[in-house]
Amino acid sequence: MMTERTTADTLAKTLRDAIIRFSRRARQARPVGDLTFSQLSALTSLQLAGTLTPRELADVERVQPPTMTKIVGKLEERGLVARRRHPTDGRQVILEATDEGRAVYALHERARNEWLAGALDRLTPEEQETLATAAEILHRIARG
Amino acid sequence: MMTERTTADTLAKTLRDAIIRFSRRARQARPVGDLTFSQLSALTSLQLAGTLTPRELADVERVQPPTMTKIVGKLEERGLVARRRHPTDGRQVILEATDEGRAVYALHERARNEWLAGALDRLTPEEQETLATAAEILHRIARG
DNA sequence: CGAGCTTGTTAGCTAAGCTAAGGATCGTGA
DNA sequence: TCACGATCCTTAGCTTAGCTAACAAGCTCG
Numbered sequence: 001m002m003t004e005r006t007t008a009d010t011l012a013k014t015l016r017d018a019i020i021r022f023s024r025r026a027r028q029a030r031p032v033g034d035l036t037f038s039q040l041s042a043l044t045s046l047q048l049a050g051t052l053t054p055r056e057l058a059d060v061e062r063v064q065p066p067t068m069t070k071i072v073g074k075l076e077e078r079g080l081v082a083r084r085r086h087p088t089d090g091r092q093v094i095l096e097a098t099d100e101g102r103a104v105y106a107l108h109e110r111a112r113n114e115w116l117a118g119a120l121d122r123l124t125p126e127e128q129e130t131l132a133t134a135a136e137i138l139h140r141i142a143r144g
Numbered sequence: 145m146m147t148e149r150t151t152a153d154t155l156a157k158t159l160r161d162a163i164i165r166f167s168r169r170a171r172q173a174r175p176v177g178d179l180t181f182s183q184l185s186a187l188t189s190l191q192l193a194g195t196l197t198p199r200e201l202a203d204v205e206r207v208q209p210p211t212m213t214k215i216v217g218k219l220e221e222r223g224l225v226a227r228r229r230h231p232t233d234g235r236q237v238i239l240e241a242t243d244e245g246r247a248v249y250a251l252h253e254r255a256r257n258e259w260l261a262g263a264l265d266r267l268t269p270e271e272q273e274t275l276a277t278a279a280e281i282l283h284r285i286a287r288g
Numbered sequence: 289c290g291a292g293c294t295t296g297t298t299a300g301c302t303a304a305g306c307t308a309a310g311g312a313t314c315g316t317g318a
Numbered sequence: 319t320c321a322c323g324a325t326c327c328t329t330a331g332c333t334t335a336g337c338t339a340a341c342a343a344g345c346t347c348g
Contacts, residue, residue: 024286119288121152210329210330236313
């Protein structure tokens with residue numbers, strides 16, 4: 001229906017606007033160290049999954065394979081991620097976070113979350129609930 | 145309290161995760177033409193405000209002034225934004241969207257919103273309401 | 289075995305973002 | 319008045335993120 005479509009359009013605009021600004025604000029909250037947003041995100045996905053191939057990680061992160069090659073390269077340089085050969089398929093590579101990767105991740109994650117968690121702490125429980133639900137919805141949309 | 149802080153931490157992580165993926169997904173939905181995410185965002189802010197100085201626009205967009213110089217430069221090259229001299233302060237510059245800027249913006253905005261509005265259309269009214277509220281909260285957090 | 293697909297990487301590009309530094313202009317206080 | 323500090327914008331130079339195109343290696347299946 002006309003009105004509903006208009007509602008969706010308006011919401012789409014509002015939402016995109018809010019998210020791009022939020023995103024940039026979050027990006028500004030740099031951790032003490034040197035892990036970037038994308039690197040941290042990749043490391044997180046890798047840790048949650050245990051092991052992944054580069055392609056799988058690229059899919060999860062919604063990025064093209066060459067982009068993931070670069071990100072993984074940076075993480076590997078710092079000894080946070082290790083490459084292993086696939087036992088049966090010579091084309092594939094298996095990625096895994098190292099112990100140091102896990103430790104460094106936890107540290108940076110905490111620093112990175114600081115301002116956001118602080119801001120969330122100042123919200124009402126209802127607002128927190130709203131954001132939690134919204135996060136689930138956004139995740140679903142991004143996946144679709 | 146301990147538990148609340150933990151809740152905020154968890155929510156922070158979930159939210160960041162959802163947003164970064166959503167963001168990348170949105171970025172993939174390229175319009176027909178050539179305006180990028182950041183350019184479109186700047187053009188939007190400028191149009192909504194009417195006129196802004198580069199610094200004001202940088203603040204709104206949560207970006208450093210040199211970054212905004214580049215973005216505005218791209219927009220100006222394409223004749224979408226015009227620079228004017230400030231009537232009394234010789235240091236400042238006044239930015240404004242041109243007619244063509246407004247037209248191109250509307251076009252690209254529509255294309256860009258397509259997948260998102262489509263996805264939003266498939267949500268229940270309650271979910272849409274949740275996202276609308278969440279957008280407001282996120283905007284407030286980003287501003288703080 | 290050979291053709292074709294899949295995986296990962298390399299090469300090369302653009303855009304986005306930052307800091308540092310500089311030039312022009314404004315405002316103010318001696 | 320005028321010199322000095324502050325403000326605004328831009329330039330220069332860098333890193334990261336992201337893309338496509340192309341390619342080498344390996345798998346698969348007729």
